Amino acid sequence: MKKTTRAEKAQETLAIIDRGFYQVNGEKIDVKDDITYSVSNSLLYRQVFCIIPAEWREVQSMF
Secondary structure, X not given: OOHHHHXXXXXXXXXXXXXXXXXXXXXEEEOHHXXXXXXXXXXOOOOOOOOOHHHHHHHHOOO
């Protein structure tokens, strides 16, 4: 897939999320509740720092 095609698909996807629905062959497909559920039940995991084995016990005591 070309870079421009990927960018267009990404923009189309964002528009669907904003609208809460899309249409296929004249049929309206509602995704608003699914999007709301997905966002509400998502978690973001971030890498805080790298731990070397010698420091593991000290880091463990922080939590």
